[in-house]
Amino acid sequence: MADILQNVMDHAVAVARKAGEVVREALSDDRKVMTKSSAVDLVTQTDQKVEKLIIQSVKEKFPQHRFIGEESVAAGEPSILTDDPTWIIDPIDGTTNFVHAFPFVAISIGFTINKRVEVGVVYSCLEDKMFTARRGGGAFCNGEPLQVSDQTDVHRSIIATEFGSNRDPEVVDKIFSSLRNILSLPVHGVRGAGTAAVNLSLVASGCVEAYYEMGMHVWDIAAGSLLVLEAGGIVMDVDGGDADLMSRRILAANNRSVALRLVEQIAPYRPDRDDVKKISGKWW
Numbered sequence: 001m002a003d004i005l006q007n008v009m010d011h012a013v014a015v016a017r018k019a020g021e022v023v024r025e026a027l028s029d030d031r032k033v034m035t036k037s038s039a040v041d042l043v044t045q046t047d048q049k050v051e052k053l054i055i056q057s058v059k060e061k062f063p064q065h066r067f068i069g070e071e072s073v074a075a076g077e078p079s080i081l082t083d084d085p086t087w088i089i090d091p092i093d094g095t096t097n098f099v100h101a102f103p104f105v106a107i108s109i110g111f112t113i114n115k116r117v118e119v120g121v122v123y124s125c126l127e128d129k130m131f132t133a134r135r136g137g138g139a140f141c142n143g144e145p146l147q148v149s150d151q152t153d154v155h156r157s158i159i160a161t162e163f164g165s166n167r168d169p170e171v172v173d174k175i176f177s178s179l180r181n182i183l184s185l186p187v188h189g190v191r192g193a194g195t196a197a198v199n200l201s202l203v204a205s206g207c208v209e210a211y212y213e214m215g216m217h218v219w220d221i222a223a224g225s226l227l228v229l230e231a232g233g234i235v236m237d238v239d240g241g242d243a244d245l246m247s248r249r250i251l252a253a254n255n256r257s258v259a260l261r262l263v264e265q266i267a268p269y270r271p272d273r274d275d276v277k278k279i280s281g282k283w284w
């Protein structure tokens with residue numbers, strides 16, 4: 001197992017770095033913007049090109065492995081997580097940032113066996129920060145070990161979250177009531193990098209105490225959730241229950257004390273799960 005995981009880690013780092021070069025080069029091109037689930041859920045040809053590059057390179061080295069890729073799922077591939085070795089890929093996490101040249105854009109590659117993340121790689125390619133973690137092996141940024149913040153007082157914390165791309169009025173109301181509750185605790189501040197993976201790397205780096213969101217997807221959080229765990233943090237559902245990669249809900253924090261104070265303030269809702277999709281009238 002250790003050899004396989006080291007081979008996976010080495011390959012994920014190498015292909016994430018190559019993908020980062022493609023993204024940086026594309027920043028100087030005209031970026032043709034398309035939309036997916038809403039007018040603000042953006043995708044570009046670079047997202048699609050990078051995902052193809054990653055999957056093709058993994059298939060050559062690990063032909064038996066499975067994939068859940070954001071843009072493959074958008075094109076109709078199922079996002080079912082099995083016990084098989086699976087690469088969970090977000091080719092560009094922060095596409096809206098990429099379109100606007102806002103400087104937080106990441107390639108996120110998680111690797112699971114038996115539905116558990118064993119390797120996580122998040123390459124924040126405009127910052128040139130390679131975040132890596134192996135289960136039980138610690139979390140690192142460009143080779144330097146990461147440790148979550150030791151702050152236990154939520155009032156002295158910065159909390160990260162995102163507004164997402166769902167503009168249904170009832171969802172927007174939930175987002176803002178959670179935000180109002182947390183801001184009024186009070187906390188030192190609320191931030192959002194515009195990418196779940198970078199937000200999770202900020203928790204792992206001790207720069208923010210927690211990140212929560214509802215509506216993001218498994219490819220946004222698979223790699224980053226392991227960064228947080230291996231940096232000494234915790235990951236759970238926004239209601240305090242067990243973390244569930246496919247639920248599209250996450251609360252990642254430096255410790256339980258801060259996490260549970262946030263659970264009390266978050267107005268939860270349940271997005272459609274990543275592994276439950278209507279395809280040609282059937283549910284799977």
Ligand SMILES: O=P([O-])([O-])O[C@@H]1[C@@H](O)[C@H](O)[C@@H](O)[C@H](O)[C@@H]1O
Nearest residue numbers: 092093094095162164165195196
């Ligand atoms: O689409 P993308 O840039 O890969 O991923 C983004 C996520 O990282 C973010 O957490 C979410 O709020 C955005 O709506 C978007 O889904």
Ligand SMILES: [Mg+2]
Nearest residue numbers: 090093094220
């Ligand atoms: Mg994403």
Ligand SMILES: [Mg+2]
Nearest residue numbers: 070090092093
């Ligand atoms: Mg993406």
